[in-house]
Amino acid sequence: MKAKTIVALFVVFAVAAWSPGAWAQGPIKLGVQAPQTGALAKHGQEQVKGIRLAVDEFQKKHNVQVDLKVYDDESDAQKAAASIEKLAGVDKVHAVVGGYGSHLVGPASEAAERYDTPYFTTGAVDRKLSAKKLKNFFRLNHMPGYAAAQSGAIKEALGAKKVGILYNSLSATAEIAQEVKDQLTAKGVEVPVFEKFEKGTTNFKPLLLKVKDAGCDALLVEGYFPDYVGTIKDAKILNLPVKAYVGAWGIGTPEFVRELGPMSEYVYGTSIWEMGTAPKEAKEEEAAMVAAYKEKFKEEPSYIAMLGYLSGKYMLEAILKGGKASGSYSPEKTREALRSLDVMSPMGRIAFDEKGDPKYFTAALFQTQKGAQVVIFPTDRKMGEVVYPAVPWGAK
C-alpha cells in the first residue's frame, strides 16, 4: 500500500516534473512582421490571414497556446528592421514569420540574425537574401523556381519562338525578368523586346507596340496586379497579335478574376499554389485549409495566404518539435527542426538547403480557363490541356 502510494506519488512527481517542464515553457511566442499599410499592404494582409489560420489550427491540434504578435512594417525598410527589434528584442518571440518584399525582408532578416531568432519568409525571392548565408533565414519560395516554370513552359508547352518581356522596375520583377531572359536565350528562344517600366505606368501602348512590331509570339509581363490590368486593357484596345499572355505572380488570383471578368481568361501565370494544384499526398490538407480559410475569412485563399499559412504551420511545428526534444524553445533547436523538415505540402515537397532556400521549389505555370487555374507545366503537375493560341483580350 505504502509502496504503491510511493510509486504513485513518484510517478505523479515525475510526470509533474517532466510534463510541466513542457508546459512550463508556456505559450509559444510567434512574431509576425508584415506590411499592413503602405504599398505592399495588400499582400501583407493576406499573408497575415494565412498565418492566423495556421495559429488557430496549431492551437487546436496540439493544445499549446500561441501568442501571436503582428507588427506592421508600413512597407518601409527601417520599420521592418525595427519590427524585428521589437519582436525579438522586446517581446522575445521564439521565431518570426511573414515579411513581404525583398527590400523589407533584407533589413528584417539581418535584424533577426542579430537576435538569433529564426526568420521564415514567404514574400521575398531575391537571390541576394540567401547569399548572405544567415543561419536563421528560411523561405518557402525563391526566384529560380519561378523563372524555370516560365521559361520551361514558354519553350516546351507553348513552343513560342519570340518573346517580348516587359518588366516592372521594382527589385523582384527586375530580377526575375533578367533570369527568365537568360534562361530563354539559353534555350534558343529569341527575346527581341526586353524593357523596364516604372510602377504607376498607365499608358502601356507604346511598349506593346514594340512587342507587336517585333512580331513576338508571347508577351511576358513581369509585374504586379496593376501592371497586368494596364497591359491587358491596352492590349485589348490594340488588338495585340500575340498568342499568349504570361504574367509573373499575383495573376489569375480570385481577386484578379473578380476585377477583370472575361479579360482574365487565358492568362498564364506562375503559381506556387492554386486551388487544386496540390500533389496527391497533400490534397486533403489543401481542402481542409481552404475550407477553414473560407470559414474564417469569408473569402477564397490566395497563394499568398497559403504561403503564409504554410510558413506559420511549419514554423510552429518546428518550434514545438525543437522544444519537445530539448525542453525549451531555443532558436538552435527550432532551426534544426526546420532543417530536418521534409514533407509534401500543397505546394509540393518542402525541404531547406543550408542557405535556407527551398530545395525542391518549383513554381507551376497555369492558364486561367473559365476562371479557374489549370496547371499546364511542369508536365507532372499538369491539370489540363493548354489553350494556345489564346489571349485574354480575344475572349468573349
Place this chain on the structure above:
Amino acid sequence: MKSRTNGEGLRDKVAGANPAPVTIAPMTQPATGATLLEARDLSKHFGGLRAVASISFRVRQGEIVGVIGPNGAGKTTLFALLSGFLPATSGEVLFEDAPILGLRPDTLCHLGMARTFQVVRPFPEMTVFENVKAAAVFGKQGRRSNQEILSDVEEVLRATGLAPLAGQHPPSLSLPQRKRLEVARALATRPKLLLLDEVLAGLNPKEIQEALPFIRSLNEKHRVTILMIEHNLRAIMGVCQRILVLNFGQLIFDGAPSDAVEDARVIEAYLGGQQHA
C-alpha cells in the same frame, strides 16, 4: 576704409536723442562738383509701354537732387534701373565714370549706392538692431572688426533716433519709425549716393519738418549725395538744389526748383495729369 568722426549732431535735432559724436559714411572725395552719377539715354520698356524713355541727366557730388512727376511718370522705375533692380532696355549709367548697368544691386551697394523703398521693406523677423547691423556688415566689402561694425550701427541708430527701439521688431514700429529704419539701413551701408524713394510720404507736416533738416544734414555734414523722389513739392523745394521732372517716362525739366514752377511743360504735366486723372 576709415571712418571719420563728426563732432556735430545735427540729426539729433530730428531724432530728439542726446547729442553724440557720429560716424557715418566715409568721405572719399570732397564735394567738388565732379559728376557722381550720369544716365545716358536710359530707357525701359515693359512690352509696349515706355516706362522710362531715353532719359539723360547728371548728379554731381554733394548735390541734393529731387525727382518729381505725376503718378506713373516712371520715377520709381528710374530708381530701379539706377540701383540695378531692373535691367534697362537701352542706355547707359555711369557711377564715378564707370558703367554700372547690369551690375547686381549688392555690387552697386558695395560701390557706394544705397536706396530706400517707397513702401518700406524692413526684415520683419529681425530686430531694428539686426536690420541695421546687416546693412553695416554687408554694405561694404572687406572685413571689418566686430567693434567697428557695432560702433557704426550704434551711431546710425542714434543718428536716426532709433536707438531706444533697437530691440524691437519692425512690425511693432510706427510708420515714421519704419521710414527712419529704412533710411538708417541705407545709411549703414555708408553710401556715397543715397537714392530716397518718397521717404516723406505718409508723414505728417510736423514729422516732415523734423525730417528735412536731417536729410540736409546727411548731405552737408556727411557729404552724401542724394537723389530723392518726392511727392511733397514744398519739401522738395526746401531741400533740393536741383530737380528733375518726369512725365510719361520722359525727362521734361532739369534745373533749379524755382524755375520749375514757371516751366510751361511742368505746369502742363501736373495740370494735364490732374485733368485726366
Place this chain on the structure above:
Amino acid sequence: MISATSVVQSLLSGMAEGVNYSLYCLGLAFVFGIVRIINLAHGEFLVLGGYIAYWLLVKWGVNPLLALPLAAAMAGVAAFVSYRVFLQRIRTSSELNTLILTFGLGIFLANLYLQLWTADIRNIGVDWMEQPLSFFGIYVSVGEILTILISLAVVFGLYFFLTRSRTGMAIRVTAIDRDAAALAGINVERVDLVAFTIGGLLAGVGGPLLGMLAHISPGAGLHITVKAFILTVLAGVGSIPGLLVAGMILGVGEALTVTFINASYRELFGFALFIAILVIRPSGLFGRRL
C-alpha cells in the same frame, strides 16, 4: 524596326493619356490658381470619386451617366467638408501650413479608404467601353473616346464657367486681386470655399476615368498629386486651356520616349521637362492669369 503605324498609334495614345492627365490635375491647378492652396489631398479626392463610381457601376450596376456625377458630387462634398472643418481656419497663416494640413488630410483619407475598402486594387470595367474600334490600322476603344470627350467637356466647361458665369467671374477677379475683389463687394471667403469645392468635384470626375483606364487603390492618390503638380507648373498657374496642351506634351513626350528610346526613361522625361521649364520659363508655358 518600329512601323509608321505604330508611331502614329503611340502618338495618339500619348495624346489620349495627356488629355486624361489634364483632367486628373484640373482640380489641383484650379485650386492652386484661385485659392493659392497646394492641395496635397487632391489625389485622395480623386480616388474617392473612383471608389464611389466603382461601387455604383460595378457593384450596383448604376448607369454611368448617373454614377459619374454622383461620384464627382461625393468628392465635392469631401472637399467642402475638408475646407469648412480645417482649411478655413488657417487661411491667414503661411502657405506651408496649408501644405502640411492637406498632406495630413491626404494621409488620413488614404488610410481611411484602406480601412473601409481594403487594399484590393479595383478596376472599373464596363464591357462596351472596352471594345476596340479600328480606323486605318489605328485602334481606339469606345471608352478612350468617351473619356477624352468627358475630359475635354470638363476642361472647356470649366473654362466657360469661369469666363461666362457670374460666380466664375467672381472667382477670376478674386484670383487676380483679392483685395480689389473684396472692395468690389465679392465675398472672397465664400469664393475660396466654392473654388475648393469645385476643385474636389473636378477631382471626383477624374477618379472614375482613372478607374476605367487604369485602376484604383487606396494609395493611388499621391502619384496623381505629383503628376498634377508637374502639369500645373508646366502649364503655368492659372491657365486652364494651357493644361490641355501641357498634358498632351507630357503624354506624347512620355509615349514617344518609350517608342524611340526606352521605357525606363519615360518618367525621367517628365521630370527633366519639368525642371527645364521651371528654369527656362518659371511662369510655365502659358503662364498668364485666368
Place this chain on the structure above:
Amino acid sequence: MGNLTRAFVSERTAGCIVTGFVLALPFLLSFNPYYTSVFVSALILGAVAIAWNLLAGVCGQVSFGHAAFFGIGAYTSAVLVTKWGFSPYLGLVAGGVFGGLGSLIIGIPAFRLRGPYFALAILGFAEVMKLLALNLTWLTEGSLGIMNIAPLPPLEVGSLKIDFYASRTTNYYVVALLMFAVYLVVYFLRRSNLGLAMSAVHGDDETAAGIGVNVFRTKAIALTVSATCTGVMGAFYAHYVRFLSPDTAFDGYWSVMPIVASLFGGMSALIGPMAGALVITGLDEFVFKRFFETGHKLFFGLLLAVVIVWAPTGLLGNRVGKRSEGDKR
C-alpha cells in the same frame, strides 16, 4: 551684441531640454532595442529636419526635395564602401560632400525661382536623382538595390569596444551626436554674419541685395550646408539600415517628413524641428499604434491636420518663438 545674445537665451533653454531628453531617452526606454531603433529613425529625421529648417526657416527657401540630398549621401557612401572598400566613416564624410555638391547642381539654376517654384524644382530634382539611381545600374545596382552595406566599424577606446552592428544604443548615440553636430552647425551659422545675411534674404531678398548682401551666394551657402548635413544623415542611414534601393533612399518621406516635423515643432526655433520629429514619432509609436494595428496612420494624418489648425506656428513656435521676441523687447 547684447541684443543678439539675449535673443538666443530661450532657444538655448529649449535646446538644453531637448538635449537632456535625447541623452536620457535610452535610459527612459530601459535600452529596449525596439524603441531605441525607432528613435534612431526619429533622430535621423530630426537632424534632416534641422538641416531643412536652416534653408527654410532661417534663409526662407523652402525645399520639397531634401530626399535628393539624403539619397545622394546614402548612395555615395554605400557605393564607396561596398564597391571600393572605403571606410564607412569616410563614407559619412563623402556622403556629406556629395550631398552638398549635388545641391549646387540644382541650386544654381533654381535660385532665381521664388517660393513654391523653388520648392518644386528641388522636388523635380529629387525625382530625377531617384530615376537615375534606378537606371544607372552599373553604379547603383538599379532597383535590386545595394544589400549588405557594412555597418560602422567598431570603435575601440582603450579597452572599451563600441560596436555598431548589434547594439542599437550605440547607433542611437552616434546619430544623436550627428544630430547635435548638425544643430551646432546651424546654430553658429545663424549667429554669424552669414546668418544675418540669411535672415535678411528671408525677410526680403531684394532689400537684402540693396544693402549689399550677395543673395545668390547666401542662398547657395544655406542650401549647400543644409544638403551636406542631409547627405551625412543619408550616409549614416545607409550603414544603419544596411540596405539601399532607389525607393528607400530617395523616398518622398525624406522630403515631406522634415517639413512636417519642422512645422509641427515650430520653425522659429532651431530646435523646433528636432522636437517635432521626436513628438511625432513618439505619438505614432506609443499612442496610435497601441490602439490600431493597421489604422494608426489614419490618426497620424488627422493629428497633423488638427495641430496645424490648432497651433499654426508649431508646438515650440508659440513658446520659444514668442518668448525670444519678448526677450528682445
